[in-house]
Amino acid sequence: MLRALTWTGTSLRYIDQTKLPLEESVIETTDYRDVVQAIKRLAIRGAPAIGVAGAFAAALAAREFARLSSVYFTAELKKVVDDIRTARPTAVNLRWALDRMCLVLSSSSNEPPELIAERMVQRAQEILHDDEERCRAIGENGAPLLKDGWDILTHCNTGALATAGDGTALNVIRTAAERGKHLHVFVDETRPLLQGARLTTWELRRLSIPHTLITDGMGAFLMQQGRVNAVIVGADRIAMNGDTVNKVGTYSVALAALYHRIPFFVAAPLTTVDASAASGKEIPIEERGADEITTIRNGSCGVAVAPKGTAVYAPAFDMTPADLITAIITDGGVVHPPYEESLRKLMEDEKGDS
């Protein structure tokens, strides 16, 4: 069983995803600063995994500060939580997880720091198990939508590497395949950081699911040739009207799918839905450094692919409007348009359950 993140009781173990597929490097740390850096440099990536890692970063910081007096403990921890919150701005799962960690802090403010720190460790573990369970439910709920014999196109990486469990969109494919459906996956390479080429192919190979790697510009042509039956992608943040922010390039795939009348599915846990965002326009889009586009990186080696000083625009994500999305597959069920109603209902049920 592949796990991107594991808690040992004293430390967080994570796969350094910048090294894949060349090297399977596992890092173990008790230092929250390492975890924050790992999120920033995409060694830990994918919206749900970022949320879980953020929770453990807060828990590790709490353990480190537990020797301080109550006042300093709370003040230092709040500073660190603010820093973790901004490590990556788009995936709302990070905010979701840290809000839950802060609830522990605010509800036990009269307790000794050591006790609060242990409660925070406990809460981070709960967040990890919660994500595993949500991934499982997404797979179960989505698998019936994929028909035997289908060719499916996906963008970015949404498998076990992107979560604390078995993944979101890729877990729908995995679950359907496990149930005996014969599926083939077209994997977008996902420029600029090649999450599709480096990570999704690596996972699909381990799962023995047939797949073909394509460049990001090829999907529309395959659809025109009648070679794609459905598209399934993940999400970093979903607004209440169903607008979905995901890895840059997703929007172009959705436009092509609509033109060719191919179903376009989004799969994500309800922790990726931002109840405070009415539409996608309110979702912040992270911009990354120019070097991620002007060089192609494999491990620590970068090869320049553009003249020095070339002007670059590097949004990490784009927004797919809700009217291009056939259905959103969540752990709480599959919803269809109008998402204003269907998502609101799911989010109300989620609140009722928690």
Ligand code: MRU
């Ligand atoms: O920049 P990344 O690699 O963190 O972006 C990841 C994606 O866009 C995924 O599609 C999304 O987080 C869903 S992961 C289950």
